[in-house]
Structures are given as structure tokens and as C-alpha cells.
Amino acid sequence: MRLVEIRDAAGLESLRSAWAALWERCPDAGLFQHPDWLIVWWRYLGGSGLWTLAAHDGGALAGVAPFFIHTGEDGRRQVTLLGNGISDSCDILIDAAAPQAASLLLGHLAAHADAWDCCDFRDLPATSMLRSHMPDGLDRTIEEDTPCLVLDLTRARPDLVGTVPPGVLRKLRQGQRRAKARGGMRIDMADAETLESSLTALFALHASRWAERGETGVLGAPEVESFHREVADRLLHRGWMRLYRLHVGDELAGLLYGFQLRERFYSYIGGFEPCFNACSPGALLIEHAISETVRAGAGEFDFLRGAEAYKYRWGARDRAQYRVRINRRHSARPAGLGTGQVGRTEPSRQFT
Numbered sequence: 001m002r003l004v005e006i007r008d009a010a011g012l013e014s015l016r017s018a019w020a021a022l023w024e025r026c027p028d029a030g031l032f033q034h035p036d037w038l039i040v041w042w043r044y045l046g047g048s049g050l051w052t053l054a055a056h057d058g059g060a061l062a063g064v065a066p067f068f069i070h071t072g073e074d075g076r077r078q079v080t081l082l083g084n085g086i087s088d089s090c091d092i093l094i095d096a097a098a099p100q101a102a103s104l105l106l107g108h109l110a111a112h113a114d115a116w117d118c119c120d121f122r123d124l125p126a127t128s129m130l131r132s133h134m135p136d137g138l139d140r141t142i143e144e145d146t147p148c149l150v151l152d153l154t155r156a157r158p159d160l161v162g163t164v165p166p167g168v169l170r171k172l173r174q175g176q177r178r179a180k181a182r183g184g185m186r187i188d189m190a191d192a193e194t195l196e197s198s199l200t201a202l203f204a205l206h207a208s209r210w211a212e213r214g215e216t217g218v219l220g221a222p223e224v225e226s227f228h229r230e231v232a233d234r235l236l237h238r239g240w241m242r243l244y245r246l247h248v249g250d251e252l253a254g255l256l257y258g259f260q261l262r263e264r265f266y267s268y269i270g271g272f273e274p275c276f277n278a279c280s281p282g283a284l285l286i287e288h289a290i291s292e293t294v295r296a297g298a299g300e301f302d303f304l305r306g307a308e309a310y311k312y313r314w315g316a317r318d319r320a321q322y323r324v325r326i327n328r329r330h331s332a333r334p335a336g337l338g339t340g341q342v343g344r345t346e347p348s349r350q351f352t
Contacts, residue, residue: 001062003104006052012039015054018061025095028127031259031266032087036234038066041083044227051115052082053108055101063101065092065109069116076117079109079326086218086227088148088266088305089321090123092130102129110135119326123305130324138326145323149303149316156294160287165315172287175280182279183249187288190243195236198243199229202255205271212274219269228257235259244289246272246281254281256289265293265301286314 006012012035019035031037042050049070055063066082081090094102106129109119121130122145134140156163179185190198203219210217219225235241240261246254254272258265267289272281290301303311307318 001055001057001098001100001104003108004054004056006054007050009039009043009050012042012050012052015052015061015064019064019093022061022064022093022095025097026093027262028125029091029093030089030125030264031240031261032083032089033091033093036238037087037231038082040227040230040234041087042068044223044230045086046082051079053105055098055104057095057098057101060095060098062098063092063094063105065105067109077115079116079119079121081121084122086224088123089125090121091125091128094129102133103135106130106133107135110138113138113328117328119324121324122321124322124324126320126322128322128324131322134324134326139328140324140326143323143325145321146305147307147318147320148305149307149311150319151290151301151303151314151316152299153290153294153301154299156290158291158294160290160294163315164287164290165313168283168313168315171280172283175278175284179248179253179276179279179284182276185246185248185253185279185284187244187246187285190245192236195232195241195243196229198245198255199225199232199257201252202243202257202269202271205255205273206269209271209274232257242289242292244285246285246288248276248279248281251276253279254285256282256285258289260293260296260298263298263300265289265298267301267303290314 006015016035016039023029023034046068047070049068051067051069053065053067054061067079068082069077069079072078083090092105124130124145131142153163160169176185203225206217206219219228232241232243240259242258242260242265244256245252251273253276254270256267256270258267267286270282270285293301303316305321
């Protein structure tokens with residue numbers, strides 16, 4: 001088994017096909033570990049300091065540790081996972097048939113501690129090898145991070161009776177009646193022809209909602225919009241992207257942007273016109289997405305990171321995530337290193 005360090009975007013791109021094949025062999029890996037998400041993230045949001053490690057076993061890719069190193073405000077060089085910030089779960093990928101790849105990748109991290117001063121790995125699933133397989137001799141702490149909220153759909157019916165609390169269902173029926181009184185409602189899904197205009201509408205609605213609070217929201221930066229336009233297009237072609245659009249009468253009342261793959265729906269972000277508040281457009285879109293998830297035979301609806309109250313009202317429960325921090329002993333302040341974007345802000349992306 002051999003290890004390769006990847007230091008630039010071209011190197012990541014050359015790994016895409018083998019990385020996607022490795023992801024297919026890792027049944028527990030989620031959307032945010034897929035190269036179509038992470039390579040695009042690096043292009044638009046990564047900055048500099050790429051240090052991704054790839055383990056090859058013969059002709060096959062056996063493991064990927066998508067690291068980069070940036071310099072924090074305190075001058076320390078920090079190892080972080082690609083996707084940090086706008087991804088709700090981060091991790092390395094290891095082929096179960098080649099578990100030694102984890103030892104190779106993490107051993108390389110430890111052996112080259114002169115290249116970094118600390119590591120901060122956030123939003124790790126409980127199964128992450130960054131929790132369980134880190135080499136000895138490192139100053140490591142593990143703590144619970146912000147959970148994801150997940151609704152179990154394994155026994156759900158499309159009408160959601162018995163799955164969603166009765167109070168939520170009553171609110172939904174009320175919203176439907178009000179929408180009917182305003183000209184009726186319908187929900188459709190953006191396709192290749194309407195994707196660009198639908199995303200533009202989503203960004204505008206989301207920005208308008210946050211502007212009312214004097215904030216920009218999580219889609220405010222142009223590079224974040226560019227990231228989502230490319231990711232949505234790529235995942236649409238894979239059959240994973242879902243952009244549901246609610247129309248009340250002849251007007252677009254709201255949108256819900258998410259992804260469905262591997263028996264799970266990821267509810268990523270939404271926006272709606274405030275003039276339709278009385279119709280509960282956000283709740284109507286979520287209901288539709290959950291019902292479609294059930295019809296597709298998927299087993300869970302992931303509201304993603306953040307313990308907002310409305311997620312619990314739908315019946316969602318915490319799925320623990322973890323943060324692993326490592327400090328290199330006797331670290332010194334470095335000079336002349338690149339920086340990357342690793343800001344961590346967590347305003348709610350969804351809506352009720």
C-alpha cells in the first residue's frame with residue numbers, strides 16, 4: 001500500500017473517478033463525503049494549503065483523508081477537513097476491505113506533525129475513524145458537537161399519520177386550506193431546464209428572509225452561490241438533487257433544496273415569500289419532501305445540523321456528532337503559510 005499527498009486542485013480532480021468509486025464501496029458514507037461535493041467546495045471555498053492524503057492498494061484507491069492546513073488567527077497551523085462549515089457531516093473515507101489504509105493515513109498525519117500545530121475535525125459521525133483509530137502519542141480531546149436531527153421513516157406511511165405529531169398535521173391541513181383559498185397550490189421539482197432560475201429564486205428568497213434580521217444568511221457570499229450552482233447541477237445529473245417548488249395560485253411561494261440518496265433525504269436549505277406566511281409554505285414543502293421520501297422507500301429524513309425547535313416538532317431526534325481536537329506538543333508559531341476559509345457559522349438554513 002502506498003500513500004500520495006495531493007497539494008493542488010488538479011490533483012483532486014485527477015482523483016475524482018477513483019474517489020467516487022471508493023465512496024460507492026463505503027455504504028455508510030454520506031453526501032458530504034462525496035468528491036462531487038468536496039472537490040467543488042475546494043475550488044470555490046478552500047483557499048490554499050491543500051494536504052489531502054490518498055492511500056492506494058495496488059490499483060485501487062483504499063482511503064482518502066481530505067485534509068487542508070490553514071493558519072488561524074492565533075498563528076497556529078490547523079489541519080481541517082474539506083467541506084468544513086457548509087457541510088453538515090465530515091469524515092475520511094476508508095474501504096472496509098482495506099482497514100490498514102486508516103493506519104497509513106493517520107500514521108502519516110502523526111508522523112508529519114512538524115507540518116502542523118493542531119487539528120480540529122468537526123461534525124464527525126459516531127463511526128468516524130478519526131475518533132477511534134488515531135495513533136497514540138497525540139494530545140487528543142473528543143467532545144460532542146452540534147447534532148443532526150433525523151426523522152425515522154422506516155415504518156412511515158405517505159400520509160405521515162403515526163409518524164408526524166398530530167399538531168403538525170393539523171397545521172398542514174390549515175395551510176392547505178388557506179393556499180386553496182388563494183388560488184390553489186401545487187408542488188413540482190426543478191429539472192435541468194429550470195434549475196438555474198429556481199436556484200436564483202431560492203437565493204433571493206433566502207437573502208430576503210435574513211435581511212429582515214439584519215443578517216446575510218449562509219448563502220450571502222457569491223462564492224457560496226457559485227458552489228451550489230455547480231453542485232446542484234452535478235447532483236441533478238446523478239439523480240440526487242431535489243429542489244421542490246411550491247406555487248400558490250400563479251405565484252412561487254417557496255422552495256426547498258435538498259438531496260436524496262442512500263435511503264436518506266438531506267433537507268439542506270429553503271426560502272419562501274413572506275406574504276404567504278399564513279399558508280405555512282415551509283411546512284408544506286417539508287411535508288411534501290417527507291412524503292416523497294417515504295414513497296421512494298427511503299428510511300430517514302435528515303434535517304441536518306442544528307437543534308432548532310421546529311425540527312423536534314416534526315418528531316426528529318438527535319443523531320450525535322463529534323469534534324476531535326489535537327494539539328501538537330511544543331508547537332511554535334509559524335511564518336509564511338497559506339490560509340484557507342474555515343469559518344464556522346450556524347444560522348438556521350431551513351424554515352418552518
